[in-house]
Amino acid sequence: MTQRVVIVGAGFAGQHAHTELARAGYEVTLVDRHPYATFQPLLYQVATGGLNPGDIAYPLRRFVSAGKGHRAKFRRAMVTGIDTENKLVETNRGAPLPYDKLILAQGAGPNFFGIPGAQEHARTIYSRAEALQVRDLIFSGLEQLTTGGPERRYTVLVVGGGATGVEMAGTLAELKSEAIPVVYPELSQDSLRVVLAEMADTLLAPFATRLQRYTLHELRKRGVDVRLKTAVAEVRADSVDFADGSSLDVDLVIWASGVGAHPEVSEWGMPLGRGGRVEVEPNLQVKGLPDVFAVGDCAIEPDSPLPQLAQPAMQMGTHAAREIVAADSGLGPTAFAYDDKGTMATIGRNSAVVQFPGGRTVTGFPAWALWVGVHLATLLGGRNRIQAMVNTAARYFAWPRSATTIVGDVVTDEPTRPDPDSGRPTPPVQNE
Template sequence: MPLPALFSRFGHEPAFTRDRPKVAVVGGGFGGMAAAKALAAEGCHVTIIDKNPYTTFQPLLYQVATGGLNPGDVTYRLRSFIAKLGAHARFRRASVTRIDTDAQLVHCDNGDPIPYDYVVLAQGVGANFFGIPGAAERSDTIYTRASSLRARDVIFSHLEALDTDKSKTFDVIIVGGGPTGVETAGTLAEMKSVGIPAIFPDVSIDRVHVTLVEMGSHLLPPFDPGLRHYTRRQLQRRGVDVRTDTTIKEIRDDSVLLGDGQTLPADMVIWAAGVGGHKKAKGWGFETGRGGRIVTDSSLRVHGQDRIFAIGDGAIIDENPLPQLAQPAMQGGKLVASQVAHLERGEALEEFHYVDKGTMATIGRNAAVVELPNGPKFTGFIAWIAWVVLHIFQLLGGRNRIQAMVNLGSRYLTFNKEAGAIVGDVLNEDGKPEATTPESEKPAATSEDDD
């Protein structure tokens, strides 16, 4: 691409136009995409490696799980993203198996090894079950597109069962009082109080119970105490049983054993209690710290490495741990591009200084909390509108923004009739969709069936 075109594309003159450093970016999330875009702007040859062919806007996955959005609304093709970065950007759909730092090769489970001059590790994290018995086997999560769709089918199956089995109840326990747990609990509570009477007129809302369990003393611990109090009050007003200072000892097939010995019935457990490093990332041979996150110095360079950086939720700065949010990942991705340019010129690296742009969380319809840096805080409808606008704006692709706006707007306008109109597959006892169970796996008909 001619230099003037490249200049107009990225807004500044690239650092490299001939001897382009080869940079492998592991992970296509917030941090990985920010790094790839900034590196392309510097004129580097960039390759994003991700096991999925799409990136996922994780903050809205709970909306997929509860039927507010379609999975296509919150995902975007990584190949489309790469195509916009120019002729020197590539995408490899693969999982990284090994990083050979001597030969400077990234080995993958798909395709030839990828040579590099620099590596940016932005692999993200997965659910952390903290070794609690039964948690990994019997919990649903909403950290990925696939797990969100699975959670949606489980919710849908239980709601449908309420209409046919009058003795059945639906007990949902959400573990974790952070934004994901709060947002999921609030949406399910509104589905219970508003959606069930509209969609299932013969089902009493007393047969559905939503419980939010948090081991700490407060919900949304990073927020101001006044915002935390508002959040708890709003959830309780919606019918959520909020239990703080409560630990989970074991998750069983149909119940949850609490740390104090009490047992709660549970048809579904949604795990939102924390994240940890991926098992594969732990096998790459780099130093890991709390939660299995790869340890870096203040310049975001991995300990013991000259050409490998780590950013985002899967990394931790040893001297200054940062919140596992999108903004630190994106800001880290932008800095990494500058670090590559510094190293190529023989210059000293910069320290990473995180700029807090504020945090927010939604609780339910017309209720949210927003805390901006240096003090400003607000709640209620204004905060909720700010949350909606920001999240729609951050979606990739005009099509996704329009579809999300239409879907969320439609649900808002038809709230009293559509709040519980979740659509999914009814799962059988083995957790498979009934409609897609092969005939060969179905039980043989008995004489009673023939009658």
């Protein structure tokens, strides 16, 4: 019988796998490079000052200790290798972790598609630290505009027309059109320029055509310069070249153009498929490795690939855990079946899109209210839900004066230091 299960990664998939196995009485060790779990769908709110980083982060040791099982452990570490022959997970901290079953749930990171300069000069919001960096750069840029000349502008380019890119661009556009006249009366609305570049001919590709058109209309109404069929060719420190030969002077590039596997996964000896994702059987077992499962964004079933979203990750984590329990009960494998509960994205205050299975769609305030409710309910911990609800409500009812309720630090010209998540330089800040 399986006794020891190691789960690599504490995102949505890892959390759900852990909960299921701990409840069943297994000895579970959760491994993650951070001491907290981050609710990634709301990171853009941290990046734009809408939420505190603590609102969407939950201590993993508390998560582990709060489970119904009493044999759960947590190790803060990075996985450096996997010895499948001896069933050991090697980490950069502590002795190797032995396992009977292993669940890979390490998620994914940004995909720069080999575009020159993108990794070095663009910013991402896939982690708490990165969201804070973007926040500091945005609010520092606005503050610097207040002492510049009337012709000075701060240009933000968002690359990628998926949900993250749309949400980021929409929130920035509200700063431009509604908050600047109130919070920064010395600036004009044109002081902040928001550009969204998408290489395809539409935004939100997985959504219905009606929702794509609605999203495009809402963003442009808010003042976003949306450029479809526009691919990035090169990113520099202060400008971006596009594939059509044009260029754009920029102050900040936010990369939201897709996700890819973490580079270190290629050294773990796993069978890799498209995008560097771990190939799995229909029951989520890694191909050729009966004691290893892969779930969430890091996994792909070649014949039936799933979207890299929260709902598939949650369901995959639960399914993999149940497969382990079933195998110990003498039952055979069961193929994973995704229960599509719908997809949603927010554009800004009172504006969002929701698509349900079967084709039903919702837009506007009802969709926005549904989006808020679902995301607040999914946060880990009652305290986080209450804090996020209070901050969201205060920002909503006090808008636009609440646009800078939670402000960033001022970026200085001091030497940079590497970011622990991405390895790229971190903009130094000066506490106000």
